[in-house]
Amino acid sequence: MALPWFESMPVFADVGKPKTEGGDAPKRLGVLFAGNGFHSKEWWAKGQGKEMTLGKVLAPLESHKEKLLFIRGLYNEEALKGNIHSSMTGNLLSGAPLAPGGEIRSGTSVDQVVAQRYGRDCRLPSLVLGCEKANPSVHKNYSMLYSSHISWSSPTAPTPLEVYPALAFDRLFKNDVQLGEKSVLDAVLEDAHDVRRRVSRADQQKLDEYLQSVREVEQRLDRAGKRGEFQGWRPTLTELNMDRPADGYPQDVSEHMRLMSDIMVLAFQTDTTRVCSLKLNNDHSSLRFPHLGVDYMIHHLLSHADTQDWLKVNQYFVEQLAYIATKLDAIQEGERTALDNTTLLFCSSMLTGSHDATQLPVVLVGRGGGTIETGRVLDYREKENRKLCSLFLSLLDKFEIRLPSFGDSNERLAEV
């Protein structure tokens, strides 16, 4: 049975209003996901700071070594249950159990917890981007929706991915409120309340997605045109420095990823949102990479082995992270760069292409507004407390969201 929508609202009673002191730039969270894990021999980092050495998969991050935190050996208990692929992805950022049998239920993901807390401070609570359309089928008793969505705004509502660059761009910058629009939203909201009275409680929970969506759009209308009035800090960029991407779905994967990366940076730089996830591909993906000379089905045929082709594709994904980090690092926000104020979490559904999720690949880039000590390698393989959700609790702390537990964990990772 689905949980009531309200359960997904974090218990924030113990959390104060996050502070953005005077001229301090806000903290941002960016999540990048690449499915099917990485080359098993080349996913590693050793040493500290400048002396750090990186495996070949991570080579594109060479210039960001000092702003990077490599974490090894974390795992997600729930991902080991259920099925391969879909059940390893749909709960990656929540640690929640997934409902099988054609039902849909996961948990609110860590990025959306942050978004729901910070959302009212900027135009968009969050931006959820993707470079591959969702797969509309049920695979081995689990909906493929799980393998297509990492961001969940409630346990039953995955946040839809925006895969069209032009539409993602429009979401950032369309700022016009049409006369009467507010009245329309009020009216449909009232409709929804009426319908809610007539349907079963199970259906009411479903309808709450609609209610919440209307409320959020209304809030957005309220905030339209008021950017910069929420806090003392003003974004460094108020004018666009990027053309609107062409309409439609880009045929070229590299162009697609580059555009989405640019939009993420732009969203942060203009303070349109502070939370953004970018799903570079689906787990169980069928993206091809002709521009890398790798033109075959990635899933099974490509990822199940440590081939050179696989390494190329891995590096290509990490290059996107490096690209975003480099752009953010070039944006000066007072004493610090935007990268210093951001946490970029790079992750995958499994460590290697052969479905091994006993430990998960995690890299953090950026200093989280000075809350994260970077230039380090942490190894939890031998430790007792090595839950991915513990890392999420630590990260939430850094966003001043202090929860007693998250997913399957009630501990923090002390070292992070």
Place this chain on the structure above:
Amino acid sequence: MRPFVTFSLALLCGLALTFGADDAFPALADQYESEVGLLVEQRCVSCHDTATQKGDLDLEYFTDLAAIRTAPDIWQRVLEQVTSGEMPPKDEDPMLPEQKAVLLDWVNDYLRAEALANAGDPGPVVLRRLSNAEYTYTLRDLTGLPSLDPANEFPVDSAAGEGFTNTGDALTMSPSLLEKYLAAGKQVAAHAVLLPDGFRFSNKVSRLDWSNELVNEIRGFYRRVMGADAVDFSYRSQVGNVVPADVREGRLDLLPYFAALLAHREELSQNPAGIQQVAETADLNPNYAANLLRVLLAEAEERPSLLNELRSLWNSIEQDHPEELVAWVRGWQDRLWTFNPVGHLGGYVHPWQAAINPVIARSDLTHRFKSAGESTVSLQFTSRALGTATDDDEIVWEAPRIVRTGRSPILLRDLEQVSSGFAAFRERTLASLGALLQAAFVARHSDGAVDTKFLADNYEVDSKALHLVLQALGLVGGRAVITGHLTEPHRNVGQKAAISAWRLPDVKDLSFVSNASDQSLNIPGEAPPHSILVHPHPEHWVAAGWQSPIGGKLEIAAHVQGRHGCGNGTKWVIQHQRGDQLRVLREGVISALQKANIKLITEARIEIGDVVSLLIDARDGNHACDLTEIDLVLTESSGDVPRRWSLREDCADSLLAGNPHHDSHGNLATWHFYSGQDRDLPVAWQKVPEDSLLDRWMKTSNSGEASALGTRVQSLMTGEASRDGLSGPDLAMIDQLEAVDGLLFARMDFSEWALPTGTVTEAFGQTFTVEGHLVTAADERIEMELPSALLDEADLFTTGVFAKSSTGDVGVQLAVTDGVKDAPMMVMPGSSAEANLKLAYAAFREVFPAAMCYARVVPIDEVVTLVLYHREDEPLKRLMLDDAGRETIDRLWDELLFVSRDAYRLETALEQLLEFATQDSDPAIFKPMIEPVASGAMALSRRMLKTEGAQLNSLLNFAAKAYRRPLSMEEGHGLRGLYHKLRSDGLDHEQAFQLMLARLLAAPAFLYRSEAAPEGVTQGPVTAWEQATRLSYFLWSSMPDPALTEAASLGRLADPEELAAQTRRMLGSFKIRRLAKHFACQWLQVREFDTFNEKNEQLHPDFEHLRGAMYEETLRFFTDLFQENRSVLSILNADHTFANSTLAEFYEFPPVEAGSWQRVKEVRAHGRGGILGMAATLAKHSGASRTSPILRGNWVYETLLGQHLPKPPKGVPTLPDVIEGDFTARQVIEQHTSDPGCAKCHAKVDPLGFALEQYDTVGRLRAERADTQTTLEDGKSLEGLAGLRDYLVEDQRDVFVKQFCRKLLGYALGRAVRLSDSVLLDQMMDSLKANDYRVHVAIERIVRSTQFREIRGEPLAQVKP
């Protein structure tokens, strides 16, 4: 291979009916407690205990049957795991066979009992949002716009339940999606066209496009009524063409009507009602055919009647000559109707089709005498009367006269005297030419003025003859001579009786026109009442000249005004000519429609014979639309009663009375209408031929030589000297001296021999009155023989009028030739004859309008068009339409004028035009429009305000359609409230209306298929509206159609028979393609295969061009399956498929005609048939570069047979994508899967895939033979697609059919199939078996099921998962 798990209740059904399901539970409880529970505890609970819960499974919890019954799904898993051997695990001791049997039997029995106990449970169906596809189809069906694709860039829907995107769980909502719905709703709302009584949707979003749609509808309507479907409206664009040419412009082709009526003349006379049948057979408009027949069969009228003439024609004509009737009608149509241009000022000034009554009060007649070499020429005066003439009815032929260019007319009565007088005078003159020339020589060499009289006396010659000689040689001045007279009279110009014109042969467009009527006429260009207009030619100016009958001082005024709005204007000149002298008095230019500002000329000195003329010339050589109204007014400067001449007053009503034309003071040749090419010089006069004797005489100053030359000329002229061997110049000289119009006699004034006025004269056997008139009876023809001497190339002019004594009861046709047939009817103004004639014409017009309607709707007959839509279809409505037709065309026009907001546009356009007009032309012409245009705009405003309520009402009706149920009162109030809120927010009606539409399309009642849960019961029927929605979305992925909605509103859907009947109806619809797409293609995982891009472009460059056709094949195959009720087994074993030329070539079928799809039979012979042989499924389940027997096998195993594979092991080795060396994909895989860990799964699926290895990665048959011999896990051997197909159809039939039923049920219900559905699945299976597997049986079973017709009650919805 182990038997596939197929859970069947078939055996148990009879039992259940006898004993009831609940009766089984006590025994099951006993057996569990005594035996099975212990087994579970021993073999399972060690791992699956409450503490460990391995695999999330706690079996320790199940201590008794009551506990088990709370979670039957867990026991389904137990059954699966143990049956498949997954459990107990390999590293544990296996179960003893008898233990296993006991466990499985019990679990089976238990599950059967549970299934029966809950059979018909509607199950938990989560509130469903419309999927993107459903949303799109619903919008399309709701708006009727099949091209809408608003969800194109929405996030892709996910699947849940049985793997379909119509399952509530996966259909989530989010703020961004809601915004997309709102935006899409606004886009759709932009297609809404407000109508007087509501609104509709258009494919287009601009007002102009909406208007054009209506224009096309109206034109289409006209075309259909008039029977000209094939004709388009590509009108000729040239300006000024106002005569409609054919049926496309609204003229009805009468031939088929008369042909049909004539063919059935006798029977129709007996039985007029038979016309309906005749009309239908001949494809005629029945209303017009009946109207025609009524006219033809009517009693003859007593008064003069054209229709009487038609009736007698109709009765006498041969049956196979309908074209004679048509020609007769057409002839009269052309005479009794005229067409005006409607662009520019359009119908505001006059209608397009206007009635004309070609009756005249006077007949201006002209006749040109031809040279025939005879001494006499015959002339007739014919008058034919219509009606019975009395003796009092007489015709006066006014002053019949002969006119030769450049000189005074000769009255007919004087012709004889003038001819003989002139002949004698000419003879005398030529005989004394020597003496005359001698006198002239003196005159030439004397200083000072020549005294002709004195000289004549001196030389003893005739002084008149001497004067002629002096004039001919240029030694004295004289009358100005005008040449270039317009010689061709034209009556009835443009079918308008009041319009007459003088023209020149072979000079196109040049004309001198008058309108004799009281109304303004368009010819084209505006001809005001009683006006004179001219139209120049680029190389010919045209002029009106006044040749003065008096001498003295005059005041000269002129009027020049452009009368056609499209050209560049004209140049005008006023000049004065005396003798050979020419002087320009005034000149200037005007632009189109402009009036020239011409300063009055005062105190002009004029002598008798001087000419004052007004010339109009094309400006800059451009004469388009140069129609120019002119007038020339001359007034004496002194005198008691100063005489006055006005071109307009003297000539406008009698233009053809002569050229030269008389004036109002009794002078017969005052006004001249003429033309020329060179404006700078006076018209050329005959000159003395160069090098002739006379020329030499002119040049010599020697009197002796002159005298000799004069004598020589005289002797040549009298014939005393031989003319043999004369030079050309001399021969020309002789002609010039002899000819009536030559050098010498051209200035001869014939009036010298005229009889004195005031005498009654007899001539040519007729009596002429004192005025020189001829009088005849109204019905008389007289003929006279005239001496031809002076008639060569001369014109006769006369005007016929009724004598004052006439009764006025007859009309006459007059001619000065034999033929009066086509002459216009002349009546006395205000007479009874006139009234009767007009009645007769009107009666004809009533039945035979020249055009039935203005079918082009949009006028293009003027360059500047103020009127955008012109309606004129009264005849069509009256003669051809029934009430329904009239209502339709009225509604279309009403909508056009409403939708286009033409009244507003017109108001703005007129304002601009007025502003423009005051600068450049006379704004007075727009005056008639100002008031109607303003009131039209005001009426539209009032109308729009008034229709807002109706539109809002229709919006509420639309809301009910969109919500798929009637609105509640509160909802209605709420919607109205929002509308008023939006208006008070500052939106105008249309904006508010559009936003309301967007609001409806973003409402939960539209976006969600909500169903109310009955309270207090476990389950209950859904409402009629919910039932209709369920059925419609199951079969059509869209809203109910009107028939289904009606059944719901009548409460019929509670009856399963009605539901089944509706289902059968709906299965036949084209919309069933959506079931093929969203059920069948999604089940087989090929939905949207047309955009599948996972093929290596290098290796398969053609794939991109093939995939669309491959997908279409699958869609057509399943659409056909559902529509034609084919066997479910045909999904596997069909021997037919569908192909276009591309696919036929790819499949190596016999060729299929390009551009079409065909059902192709006997495709098994080509290795195709059923889904196993479809390129779409074969290509979809392959790699990018090579085939994958694993994927294909897995597809057969899981998708077609519904089996589940165990979990794959960790650390799977990989396969190279591009195979190196000489290994086939199969060999590589076989090697790969020899690993025991892998074999667990691969042994089940790979062999199935090997059977399809004859097809490459895009589904093409490989040229070389592949190894498709394969042995399944259970030891069964088979080969190739045929072997696999037979295996599935025969050995696995039930498994496959059950999987089909399961998927179809899951799709229909929008949820995963549950244990409690087992009974229904078995019923579906049984029905299929008993009915040749016809697919409709399975669908009907679902539709009739409790699951499909009921919903869980509120208590159950909360308790059960």
